[in-house]
Every structure is written in structure tokens, then in C-alpha cells.
Amino acid sequence: MKARAELWVKLKVTDLVVETAWLTLTEKLDFDYLRGLTKYSCWFMKCEGNSLEETADQLNRVITLDSTFTNQNKHKYSLIIEGEENKTGEGKSSSIAKRGDLNIDEDFTLRSEASSGKLYACDCFVTELESDKNMNYTDRISGRPGDISISEMRAGLVWRLIIEADSRNDAEKKAEEISVTRSRRGGLLLNPHYQDFEIISTVSLSERGAN
């Protein structure tokens, strides 16, 4: 059975990198539309196993045993496995298996209230170019006993930016301004000369009633 797996890992305690980034963005760079900031280490992979639940259990065992992925003393994590297709390869399956103690669908912490605009949570996925880390992570999972085979792996950081904006497009434009360092007074979170950037999700918090 083919599946897509997502692993989101976050510190249990205050992440000082996030605190420093927040202060830099809001006090030194005056991004006054930024309302919240969170950081996750993420692994997105395509895998194949015997069944959804069995694959979830096996992956869960690997990531809890191997401190490359999580350290139970200091991390919370969310492992989400979604079946990609049925046996005949036709259509998408909606089956999902979840493991872990972090609910990323509800992890939206506001640091300052919106003034008038709507709130959007943009997940910005930052990866390194020319890195062989993805291969290393694949080996770490495949090297463990079990029946999981990994066909694709993308590892990086996801910065969850909560932004006050007029629209979804406006929020994504602002997320890019905050993230990509194009000039000294520009963004902060990645250097485009060796890192890639992709907005993988934008959620309207105003519509969800999170405000």
C-alpha cells in the first residue's frame, strides 16, 4: 500500500530560535503584520508498506527510537500517514492514520491580536539545496527492521507564520517578504542562494474562528 507520510516535530519547551526570530522580525525589521510564529522540523515522504496502520506503527517505532527524528524528552510530534491510492491504483483513498502528541491542525498561537484585517496561517517549508540529508534520513528509516520502503523524502523546516492580511494572496505575499532574505532590511528566515522556499499551506484563521 502506497502512502504519504508527514512528520512534524516541535520542542516541548520555548524554542529560543523562534523567540529570536520573532523579536528580529517585529522589532528590528518592523513586520507589523506578523501576529504569530512557530517552527517545526518536518519530514515529508512517500512510503510503501503492508497496510496503513502497520506502516504507521512501524514508522512511529522508528521515529521514536531514532533521536535523529525525535527525542521523547524534549519533542512533541505528529505523524500523519495518508493512503495515496487503492489497490488498483484508481482514485484517492481518504484513509488517514495519526500518531504522536502534537495536533498541528490546532497549533496556532497568536502573539498579538489582529487590528482590522483577517488572519492567515502560512506554512513556509524551507529546504537546503545540494544537501544529501534526505538520503541519510531515508537510510535511517529503511535501515530499521520492518517492511517500509521510502520512495521520496523531503526534509526541512516549516515556519508557521500567522499574518494579518486582506486576502489569502496578500498573506502569501507577506509570508514571502518575511521569509526570503533578499536584502539586509528584507526577510530573515532563509537565504535564497542555498535554500529553497515553498508555501505548503495557507489557512484562514478568521474563518476557523481562531481569532
Place this chain on the structure above:
Amino acid sequence: MPDSFSGKVAVIQFPGVNCEPETVRAARAAGLEAEIFRWNMSPRLLNEAAAVILPGGFSYQDRVRAGAVAAKDRIMDKLSDLAGKGKPVLGICNGAQVLVEAGFIPGLHWEKIDLALAPNVMSDREGYYCNWIYLRVEENNCVWTGEYQEGEIAPMPIAHAEGRFITRDENIIDDMHRNNQIVLRYCSEAGRLDSSFPVNPNGSIENAAGICNPEGNVLAMMPHPERASWLRQVPEDISGKWRAKRRGSCFRPEKMEDEGPGLGFFASIIKEISG
């Protein structure tokens, strides 16, 4: 802390840097007046400074990315102004990362980020690398290399995990060549350029170890000249002309305090700031 930096070299101490005392000592050994300048002192005090050095270490604990947070600091507003007017500015290791993240280097479009100092790329290993390497000084108009001859080879220590000069824009490399901005290159002990490890210890483009701005007053270099400023700091098994000097100093304590291969970077600006 001094309340005046008139005529002195200001060595900026960001939170987390750790090479500022030895950088001050090396600058003083070269004949400069140098003092530590805390990052939260009044930036106006830098107006009278003769030159500014950003030393090595881990500014802001390398949070987010090495040099990225310090590059946004208030003191960098003043430094941008002064460097743009020609004040000599040297960034060593983490200081180089700050200058690149601030867009002072390569400085083709002031404060625009045209380069990165990315994580090292090495064969069969990754991450932090600490060793002595060889530098070749190239033809240039940089004020920080005036004491060196063109083609001179200087051994120097490096110690970093993110020291790979890289850009996505090929035109930047062409422009840097045109302006003779790649002033220091990693080379073999014989001066030969080789892009593979260990001659090029981090995978840097063009074997670049140090890049200056087009005007030559700002230099970002990954090697640590302050750790090669006295003969006693040079390993005995180093090659080239420094081998004989170093071995000749064995059991002669007075010779151990002689000038090392890195002192020239600090001595180079004496003429510049006194003229």
C-alpha cells in the same frame, strides 16, 4: 568600556561571539590601537573609529542562520553608512557571515543579498571542519591585504560549519572576477587551485576564502588570521616558507613571539588609516 573610539579599531562584540579578545590582541600586536565595542553601545561612537572588525564566534548563537540576526542589528545601520563611505571593515568567520547576510559582500548592489555562506560540502562528511589550510592572495585592491604579495601563500586555520561561498546568480561570479573581488583562495601548499576536499575545505565557489567589496575597504574572510598572528600559533608540520620559520623558533622562546602569517591582515590597514 572606552567612551571614545577616536583613531581606534573597534572590534564588535555581538552576543555570542568569542574571538574578540584574541582579535584585539592580534590587532594591537600589528601596531593598531584596538578595543572591544559592545553591540549595544551608541553606534555614533563608531564615527571616529579608524576601522571596524567583526570577529569570529556565534553571534546570537547562530540562531535562524549564521550571521543572519546580527546583520539586522541597529549597529549595522551605522556600519552600512560608514562602510559605504570607505571605512575599512573586516569580517572574520562569523563576522564574514554577518557581512554576507548584510549584503556588504559582495557589495555589487549595496545591502542586497547576492551571496550566501552555506553549510560546508565535503566528501564523506558534513558539518564543522577545523584545520589549517593554505590561502593564496590574489591580485586585488583590498586594503586588508596590502602587506601580502600577489600569489603569496599563507597558512591559516579555519573552523566553521557554514563557510561555503555560493550564489545562484552566475553573473555575480563574473562581476566579482571583473572587479578582482575574490582576494583569498584556498590552495594547495604549492599554491595550486583544486576544487576538491581538502584543498578546498568547504566546497566554496572559485575556492573563495575571502571576498571584498568592489571598493576594497570591506573584506569577509572565513580563515582566522588572529589565530595565526604569532609564530607560536603555527603548527610545526606546516609546509612552505613558514615551516622553516616555525621550526627555527623551537626552543627559542623569543622567536616564538615573532610575526605569524595572519598578522599582515591587521598590519595592512596601518598605512590606510594613518594616511
